[in-house]
Each structure stands twice: as structure tokens, then as C-alpha cells.
Amino acid sequence: MATAKDLIRKIQLHEDLKEWVIQQLQAEGIECQEQDFYEENGDILIVKIEDVPRALAVIQGIKDQLNESVY
Numbered sequence: 001m002a003t004a005k006d007l008i009r010k011i012q013l014h015e016d017l018k019e020w021v022i023q024q025l026q027a028e029g030i031e032c033q034e035q036d037f038y039e040e041n042g043d044i045l046i047v048k049i050e051d052v053p054r055a056l057a058v059i060q061g062i063k064d065q066l067n068e069s070v071y
Contacts, residue, residue: 018034018043018044019034021044021059021062022034022044024058024062025044025046025055025058028054028058030046030048030051030054030055030058031046031047031048031051032044032045032046032047032051032055033045033047
């Protein structure tokens, strides 16, 4: 069973990762913003619908890099 410290650590990691992904998207010129904690449609809002494919490509690149470093 997870302790309160474990849960706090997971939440902090999630928040840090979300902030870092937003920075990566903004560095690519993709306008985005953090969503409210209770937003069921996701943590990051891509402001312009035409940026969604580029945002998905950036996120896929991040996932690929992480998978390469793990495996």
C-alpha cells in the first residue's frame, strides 16, 4: 500500500513532468497552457487546433527518447 509520502512524490513528479512538457511545447512555438487539476480532458491545453499534430509529434519524440533510455 502506498504511503502518503509516496502519493505526494507521485503527484509532484506528475506536476514537474507536466511543466517540463509545456516548456518543450512552447520552445517549439506551440501555444499551450496548464489545465485545472480536475479537467478530465487532459493536463495541457493546446490553444490552436492546427498545432495539435505538431504537439503530438513533440510528445511522441519525448516518449521515444525516454523509451530508448530505459530499454
